[in-house]
Amino acid sequence: MRRALGGKVAMYVVLSLGAVAFLFPFYYMVIGSLQTDVDSTPAGAFPNPANLTVENYVVINARINLLRGLVNSGIFAGGVILGTVVFGVLAGYALAVLQWRGRGAVFSLALLVQVIPFQLLMIPLYVMIARDYGLSDSYLGMILPFFISSTAVVIFRQYFMQLPRELFDAARIDGAGEFRLLWNVALPLVRPALLTVVLLTFIGPWNEFLWPFLITKEASMQPLAVSLANFISNIAASTSNPFGAMMAGAVVLAAPAVALFLVFQRYFTSNDLGSGVKG
Template identity: 60%
Template sequence: MAVGAFQASPTNTPAALVPTGDWTVQNVVLVDERVDLLRGLLNSFIVTGGAVAGTLVLGLPAGYALARLRWRGRGALFAAMLAVQMIPFQLLMIPLYIQVAGMYGLGDSYLGMVLPFLVNTTAVFIFRQYFLTVPDSLFEAARIDGAGELRIMLTIAAPLVRPAIATVVLVTFIGPWNEFLWPFLITKDTALQPLAVGLANFITNVATTMPNPNGAILAGALALALPVVVVFAALQRHFRAADLGSGLKG
């Protein structure tokens, strides 16, 4: 994809890693003229950043409460959360659209695009499973010292589950970043549409009429995929076993 994006005449057959032929940036320039890559990337980062922030702010305490606190209805709520994961998001789009655009009036807005992704039940499940692996003695010692639950979560539990946080950030980032149907449904203003929507419209309506359609499509796909690769590369060093027993004596 990266090689074909900068070739003057890429083919449909797999290209060599360093192919011969003319190299050009014209493919990227032509896509940018019709899609505005920088604006699309900015919109995607706003929507995805809002989803990631909401998942961390709301999902981390939810996972901690399901794993470490004792309260009535905890098991039933966890079962309901697992049941929600079995429902395809596409089945919820029409009622969500009626609620978000009709009742809340959030059509053509960043908040309207972010709202359905504000809490990720998969992220809550990951946090819960990681918090369950933290030794109980760490929590008991902190409570004896007078620490509240919020302080225990932020200063003791969260640093020990950094692999879970990295996993959640990556999983949450990929979903909204590549989402097409919901932003396309809720947003008609092209100035607010994420890059995935802009590129889909470009490929459908414009790319096939260009002199080098393969190169244009590959250039657009590269612009959409590159940030995900960068995020994964930045977080990959955190995908390791946590030192959960480092705070224990003996």
């Protein structure tokens, strides 16, 4: 009993220390964004309340329009999520449930695509989208290269493969078509995969810098990550508190991703498959 209690206490101590180490950079970022005078020493993590202000947020918003950047980032991330989920579900279902010639080869290609770095394709994509299609400085031009994700296809395929074949056979006997099977039978049982793909997909375009930087020249079209990088390289030096303004922009950029994860993190560990099959 005593040994088990000691082990549990040790585990909680280690986990608590890990959580503090993980969360401290976020805490320091928030505190830094609120400081009137920058304190780069360790004592800066525990500032005098009289040294705290929201002026840094006002300053950076006046320079780069945080709301507009958030809207652009949201449209970019939302478009990528829509394409990733729709095509990932359809392709994953086809690779897992339907029987057709060449299915294994297509799945192997989906795995192979994941080892090709996006940077290798960036220049040809830029030439095709900006010059051939004329989609520079547009949301569609930002979204198209990320519209289909092979990672999402693989994730959905693996989840669909776990579903009992008897569910689909019984629904087909009742006269259900494949789209009805997908919507009414398969999707409700893979909600953890759906939410996982949405969260993982959101992080990529939300923090993406290089491609939106290449494809957008108009400041009004740039996502917040690009606007913040431009602020750091071109404008920050002219502000009275560049460190505080940069931290304020970083907080605004990180806040939606952190909030989304906190709201939906329980779905990473939940699994409705067993209860769905039993029902």
